[in-house]
Each structure stands twice: as structure tokens, then as C-alpha cells.
Amino acid sequence: MEFGPIWRAALRNKTGIVLIVLQVAFTMALVINAIAIAEERARLMARPSGVDEANIFHLNSSGFAADFDAKLTIEEDLRQIRGMPGVQAAVQINSIPLGGSGWGMGLKTTPGPEIEGVPTTVYFVDEQGVDALGVELITGEDFAASDISWRMPATSEWSNKTILSKDLAAALFPNDPTYGVGKIVYIADTQPMTVVGVVDELQGPWSGWDNVEHTMLVPEHLWNKSTAYLIRAEPGARDALMPRIETLLADREQGRIVRDMRTMEETRKNSYELNQALINILGTTIAILVAITTLGVAGLTSFNVTRRTKQIGTRRALGATRTDILRYFLAENLLFTVIGVTLGAVLAIGINILLVEAFSVPRFSWYLLPATMLALIVVSQLAVLFPARRAAAVPPAVATRTV
């Protein structure tokens, strides 16, 4: 391809070239960094919570009456909920996976306040906890009904048993193939708990927390006026069950308010709302940006064709074929787009370094660079096709006309 003449022709309008090259370069830099951010958020959102999201829902029950009996209500609520057809399992729980509020603690394998604990969130559940969450016990045993005790408000005593999530167990007992089952961990600096079992993935309440995969189950009921129930329906039964359970609870005991009933799917959506919003905003931005740049490239070529109509006619009159003319404009575009995306690659890396340093945005994957370069070149070539075909259609007779 005859880049020489294209280059010399271009030098007659240096600013025009600089503008288009810069535009392509900035577009490239923006697109790559936007994709990198969106990709990272999408990766976070793709992590499984570990629970049976499709069939779980949860609600809060908050007693307010002076004579409200928390223990009696919870026991009777659970008995009735568990007796409902369509309920697979139900449990009183202190917080909901991805629910946004919870109880953080530190666990240690050596007791003492001077030892740094491994951070985790605590789920207080009973013997139906593992089943209700729909998590898989990969080793050890589940809680038995006899393990469950009642936890008074502001108590400092802990049960002597716990089930850990796999990630927490691995952090506490690295290189232990049995995940520490049967061993002792210490909570509240010095209180021993025996690890009776380990469940596969189970996320904590905060999706944005680094230690979201660290969770522990403790076999205790909370003696609390305000509490949550997490209910796992049999497949397909969830939607019919939800209003029935809400009515059941609200009608059974007047001294409380039943509220915030949500499916686990809604809770997940809520938890990742900001991530989803960011992905949508960035996606829209990329689409508009590429559209503007593509149309801009097409428009620029279009103006150039108009300006050069006479020269095109002259070339045609001197024997250039339509294909020659078409190729000329495609080659011209190719030259400047390639310069643009190359400069863009440098800019993209520069901006990425800034973002990584200031906002812990991830470094983008290397393959994004060639992929985006190629995509922009292809799109840009397609964009000039239309005005270039107009140029190719210029008849040789134009050369003989004056203004």
C-alpha cells in the first residue's frame, strides 16, 4: 500500500492528523480502563455466596410490646414455619449472607490478646442451619439439637462448638488437609471452641469486605426481641410460601412487627447494586464513546472527500481505478488509526498505573490491549467505508471542471 503519498498529503494538514490520532488514542485509553474496572466488578459479582439463592428468603421479626416473650415467640415461630408444607428448612439467624449487617469476630489458634486473630463473621444458627442455608458440609459433622443453647443479650460466653467455612478453616489451619476438624480455635481471645465441621463456600454479610469468604457457624439461639428468620423453600415453592409465612407470623403475635421480607436473590442484587450500576455506567460510556469516535472518523473522511473531489477526479482521469481510490482512503484511515491505538496503548497503561495507585483499580489484563486495538481498527475501517465509497464514485470528468 502506498503509505508514502498518504503521509506526505497528511503533512499538509498536521493539526487535523494530530486531532484524529489523539481522539483515537484517548478513546482507546478510556475504553481499556473502563473495561478493566467493569471486568473486576463483574468478577466480584460472579462469586457464589454458597447458599441456595434460588430457594431462600428471609424476614425480620421485631417485638416491641412490653410483655413480648422473645424465647417463646422464636420457638413457636420456628415450630410453625417448619411445619408449613413447602418449607425445606428454617432457622433463626443473626444476619443474612450479603445482607449488609453482621457480627465480626477474630479467631485464633493460640489464645491470648497479643495474638492477631483471623477476622470472620459469625452466624448463630441451630441444627437446621446448614440445611437452611443450603451449604455443603465437606468434612466433620453438623450441629445436633443438643448442641444448641440460648444466648442472652450482652453475654460474653461462647458455645464450645463451631463449624467454619472452608476459606476460614484454610486461613486458620493452612496446609491441613482435614481443615482443622477436631481442633480448637479461640474466640474472644481465650475461649476455646472445637471445630466440629467445615462447610464449602459460605459468604458473610458484606460483599465488599476482603474477608467475605470467612464465616463461622455457632450453635446458639439469640435471646433477642428483634431477630431474623432464614427460610429455604422446596424448589418452586418459594413465591407461594412467602406471603403465607408473613401472614402466619404477623397474625400469630400482635406485639411485633414483621418486616423486610426479601428473597435471597433480591438481597444479592442489593448487595452488588453499586457494582452493577458501575458496570452499566461504564458499558454505556464505552458504547457512546466508540460511537462518537467512529462517526467522527467517518465524518472527517467525508469532509476530506468533499475537499479532494477534484484531486480524486484527476487521479481517476489519469487511470486510477475505483478500487485504488477506495484503498487510498482505507489505507489513510489505517495509518492514522494504527498510530492512534499505539499511542492509546501507552496512554491506557499510564492511566491504569494512576488508577491502580490511587484507587486500587485492578491492572488490566494484557490481552485487552491487542483486543481493543484490533477492535478499534476494524470499527474505524468500517466507518470510512461509506465515505470512501462515495469518493470511489467520483467520475473522472470532475477533473475538467472548475469550482
Added chain:
Amino acid sequence: MLRLFEYNLKLAVKNIRRNPILSALMVAAIGIGIGASMSMVTVNYRFSLNPIPQKSDVLHYIRLDNWSADFPFNEGRNPPNQMTYLDATALLRAKHAYRQVAMSRSTLAVEPEGRDERPFFVDVRATTADFFAMFDVPFRYGTGWGADADDAAEQVAVLNTTTTERLFGDDNPVGRTVRLSGQDYRIVGVIEDWEPMPKFYDSSNGPTNSGEDIFIPWSLVVAKELPRAGNTNCWKPLEGSGLQAFLNSECIWIQFWAELRNSAEREEYVNFLNAYVTEQKALGRFPRPLDNRATPVMEYLREQGAVPDEARVLLGLSLLFLVVCLLNTIGLLLAKFLGKATEIGIRRALGASRRVLFQQYLVEAGIIGFTGGILGLGFTWLGLEGIEMQFADEEASRILVMDWNMALLAVALAIIASLVTAIYPTWRACSVQPAAYLSSN
């Protein structure tokens, strides 16, 4: 002069119409660029607003470093973000500042008087008497309570307008009672709508949180063992069990603010805090080196990262986006004007002065820029609406509001953008040498 402008305007419109699609693209690019960047500027601006400009210099958030010697709070960068019960009550009792408040959040059930109405939950701020005067809370009816009500843990309440209207319609409820979780509270005041943005006085609960529904004396939290909402953070296990053990613990759950009217008062107060903590050290508390702070509102908000990282990243990207859009339009205008070099050359040769031509092309470019700017205002609004649609919670709408400042900034940005786009291509077009284009014809 006016006739000339009119003539230029006519010519410009005619020229613009000659390439309707490309003219639309130039206008749209400026509009979208301004829309994208202005919506992100607005979001950042809203997050970094001064919530209480008249008093932000005198209101100070008070923090004491009571954390663990082995594992300092926030890796020792700043002291714990809330206070223990022991310290909050001690500082309240000392009354060492001009005004001071200790407070925490709770949720209580309101039981309406009518039988048909179901009880509902409200957000409650338990706080001390100075709260209303300190934060300039406007009252519709009545007033706050006095310090004696704090001391006696009196069951009094101040309602916001929403709750008042829900319970009492348009009546003045001062003197009547409201039933909260099984207890009667005497209503002493109703505040006007008051939702400082960002919600600075309790940063543990998010800057876009809406204001509380009901305010009650803080001493009731302990006296009536009210449920606590908000964050509780402990570094040390309780010694024993029960409420008293919790109150005596190193757990932090209270926000403490002091009004210190000048730097002398501030300095004096920090000295007082240091003296208090040194005294406590003798009792075996406060194992860390002294780090006690009285931080003014804006400094505290900045330290807490009032503007989310996402908003700042998007702001940066949106400004780059604007640059691309402007480059796009400048490039297009330049190509278009250079296409007219022959025409310009002839007009120059026929005696049109450079100034006249400059004015004419500037009007054409200016129309494109200006229309784009106006469009940009629309796109800004659209952008904010679009972002708001991403969030189910109404709290997002408190951030996504364009006020007069932002509208004026958008107009200014539009004018600057149109000048930037117009001037260079116009200047290039007018520096055409007439002779170069006459020779071939």
C-alpha cells in the same frame, strides 16, 4: 453592526444545514461530553458539600484512642471512629466545651392511637439536650428538651415533620404523647425538614442516610435498655456479662461532638482530653500513646473519605470523555472549514477582510458549540436520572440533584467548550493565503 451579526447568523445556519448529519454529530458530541462530565462533577460535588457551612468550623468530632496496644484501630492512622460509654459519660459530665453532645442510633416501634393502624418502625436518634442548638436544627413547633430531662431520663420526644404528619396530620402535637415500643413519650417539639447532606454527624451510617424520625434523650438508651442500632466495635472481650459489663467495656458505639468556638478553645479542649486520658491510663485503660482529636466537620468528612472512590474514578474518566468529544468536534469543524479554503481565498481576494471572515466563521462554530452546551444541560439531567435508575433506594436521589451552582457551572463549561472548539478551526480557516487558491482557477 447588528445587521452584520444577523447576516452572519443567516450564513452560519445555511452552512450548518449543508451537512445536517455531521453538524448534528458535532453538536451531539459536545452535548454528550458536557452531559457525562457534568453529571459526574455533580455527584462528586454533592458528596463533598459542606453540610453545615455556618458552623462547620466550630463543630468538632471528638475521638479518643482507647484501642488495643497490639492491634491499633485503622492501623494507627486515626483514632477509633466512635466512643465508649465510659468516656462519653465522663466528657458529658465534665461539660468542658461550650456545647457537647453524645448520641447513638436506635429503632423503636411507633404504636399509633387508632386501632386500625399497624405499628411501624422509626429511626431514632438518642442524643443530649445541646443537639438542637449545636446543629442549628430548625423547629416548627415547640423546642428541644433541657439538660434536666437528660439527667432525669425523662420520656420526652422531638418528632420530624413526616412522622408528625403521619400520626397527627396537620395538628400541632406538642404536649401530646407518642407511644414508642410500649412506653409513652411526651412530645416537646417538631422539627422542620432537616436532612444535612452529607449526613455528617454520624458517619458510621453512610453519608446519604436520611435524617431520623424521632429524637429522644440519650440517657434513655441505658435507663430503658433500648435496642441499639448502628455500629458497635469492640477490641477486648467484655469482663462479665450483661448491660453493665457492656457499658464498662472498651466497645465503641457513641458519637461525641463538641462546639469549640475558636482555636484557643479547641486547643484547650484537646489538652483537657489528653489530661483525661492520662488520668485513665493510671486505671489501666488506654494502652496506646496519646492520640485524642477534636476534628472540624470538613476535615473529618475528608478523612472519612466522603466522596466514594467510584465517583472519583468516574469523574476522571468522564473528563477524558469530554476531551475526546471536544477533539472530535474540533477535528470535524477544522476539516469542514479547510474544505472551504477555495471559497475563503476567493472572498479574501475580492476584498473581504480577515476580521469579517473570522467573525462569520466564529458565529458558525459558536452556534455549534452553544447548541451543544444547551444540549449538554439536558444530557446532564438525563445522566443523573440514568444513574438514579441504577439504585433501588431513594437515598441515591439525594446525591443526584442538580442545583443552581451546578447548572451555572454547566453553562460555563458549555461556553468554554464552544470557545475551545470554535476558535482554532476559525483561525485556521481565516489564515488561508488568497493567492494559493486563486492560481489554479
